Amino acid sequence: MKIAVISGKGGTGKTTVATNLATVMKATYVDCDVEEPNGFIFLKPDIKESLDVTIPVPTIDTDKCNHCKACVDICQFNALIHVDKVMVFEKLCHGCGACQAVCPTLAITEEERPIGRIQIGTYGEEGMACLSGTLNLTEPMAGPIISQLKGRLGQETSLIDCSPGTSCNVVKGLLDATYAILVTEPTAFGLHDLLLAIDLVEQMSIPFGIVINRVHESHNQVSLYCKSKGYTLLGEIPYDRQIATLYSNGELLVRQSQYKAMFHEIADGVKEAMACSSSL
Amino acid sequence: MKICISSTMDKEGAIADKRFGRCPYYAIYDQATKDYHFIENEGLAEAHGAGLKAAQTMVDQGVQVVITGNVGPNALRVLDAGHIKTFAMKGNKVEDQIKYYQAGELKEITTPGAPHGGKGRNGFGHQR
Numbered sequence: 522m523k524i525a526v527i528s529g530k531g532g533t534g535k536t537t538v539a540t541n542l543a544t545v546m547k548a549t550y551v552d553c554d555v556e557e558p559n560g561f562i563f564l565k566p567d568i569k570e571s572l573d574v575t576i577p578v579p580t581i582d583t584d585k586c587n588h589c590k591a592c593v594d595i596c597q598f599n600a601l602i603h604v605d606k607v608m609v610f611e612k613l614c615h616g617c618g619a620c621q622a623v624c625p626t627l628a629i630t631e632e633e634r635p636i637g638r639i640q641i642g643t644y645g646e647e648g649m650a651c652l653s654g655t656l657n658l659t660e661p662m663a664g665p666i667i668s669q670l671k672g673r674l675g676q677e678t679s680l681i682d683c684s685p686g687t688s689c690n691v692v693k694g695l696l697d698a699t700y701a702i703l704v705t706e707p708t709a710f711g712l713h714d715l716l717l718a719i720d721l722v723e724q725m726s727i728p729f730g731i732v733i734n735r736v737h738e739s740h741n742q743v744s745l746y747c748k749s750k751g752y753t754l755l756g757e758i759p760y761d762r763q764i765a766t767l768y769s770n771g772e773l774l775v776r777q778s779q780y781k782a783m784f785h786e787i788a789d790g791v792k793e794a795m796a797c798s799s800s801l
Numbered sequence: 802m803k804i805c806i807s808s809t810m811d812k813e814g815a816i817a818d819k820r821f822g823r824c825p826y827y828a829i830y831d832q833a834t835k836d837y838h839f840i841e842n843e844g845l846a847e848a849h850g851a852g853l854k855a856a857q858t859m860v861d862q863g864v865q866v867v868i869t870g871n872v873g874p875n876a877l878r879v880l881d882a883g884h885i886k887t888f889a890m891k892g893n894k895v896e897d898q899i900k901y902y903q904a905g906e907l908k909e910i911t912t913p914g915a916p917h918g919g920k921g922r923n924g925f926g927h928q929r
């Protein structure tokens with residue numbers, strides 16, 4: 522069972538929700554925000570395993586190449602260019618293998634190119650599993666890392682901390698999720714970004730609930746909007762100094778009993794909502 | 802010799818386009834016949850590698866000089882490999898570029914501009 526945590530933009534507290542909720546739910550935590558993974562800062566796991574993520578890119582044997590350009594024509598990603606020989610632009614290559622398949626002279630072989638890494642560990646007293654992916658700097662393609670992270674999950678309850686925004690990396694994180702938690706802020710900007718996120722999960726037919734972070738007063742425009750639309754409001758995280766301090770020290774909020782109760786409530790709301798949507 | 806100018810339109814009198822990979826048309830001027838010939842930029846719809854595709858077109862068209870505004874690092878590498886010289890446009894009309902070029906008034910582009918037309922690393926739709 523996969524629960525995806527998303528937000529219309531970065532910096533809304535998505536990781537705060539994902540890490541604290543994973544802790545109270547005793548769930549596997551998966552950091553799919555591979556461009557800026559920071560969940561492990563809060564979970565402080567014991568890293569058990571660390572491995573490279575690679576994609577296969579073509580290398581061309583110029584002696585065998587007859588310059589037919591079949592590979593250049595088949596590549597959908599413009600990663601191959603023919604001038605007086607075939608040039609490979611590795612960063613554009615998606616490792617699809619089409620060029621190798623069409624080459625009539627078998628001039629193309631594949632070589633594994635690292636684009637990032639995955640870390641696997643355990644966190645908390647019960648030693649729950651956690652995974653985190655990191656895309657190497659200047660690499661453009663997060664997709665293969667997200668897929669590999671998710672490929673390692675089984676039936677256990679897992680919290681998927683997605684990339685911010687509504688890009689294809691978020692879609693990859695949301696794929697096959699049973700439920701989505703949308704994190705936002707109680708401002709006009711927050712509402713705008715929330716609408717984008719709602720649009721995305723509704724298109725993907727994923728049931729969802731909303732968590733509002735940095736709440737000054739409970740009658741804010743986002744909570745009122747949720748009520749008017751009948752959306753599930755899972756919880757509101759207050760705006761207070763202690764939370765900000767814990768966060769900047771890289772501490773989980775659930776260490777403090779009052780916040781622990783708050784995340785238990787959110788977790789109960791998630792379980793209830795999932796039970797309802799699965800019985801529909 | 803053939804000279805290519807990135808162009809906003811496919812007719813004479815067109816305004817030149819500063820985007821090498823993302824302009825709608827290419828004006829190809831043949832110095833021998835003094836004629837323009839316009840082609841569509843097929844790479845315009847590409848999500849990635851539009852500049853590379855454009856550079857491939859230049860090679861395939863047998864162009865020896867490109868005049869444009871901004872060329873990304875990958876495209877510049879291909880143009881280089883194809884022994885195509887790249888110059889920075891001046892003023893705005895396509896025809897003016899030829900005049901400036903023939904008068905030796907254009908500066909060669911040797912360092913790439915922002916890749917991918919200045920977009921972020923995930924392209925459009927990426928929000929932070």
Ligand code: SF4
Binds near residue numbers: 598600
């Ligand atoms: S593997 Fe696919 S993406 Fe990579 S160069 Fe070959 S055809 Fe293009």
Ligand code: SF4
Binds near residue numbers: 629
């Ligand atoms: S398909 Fe093979 S033979 Fe043809 S250009 Fe590509 S590498 Fe060379």
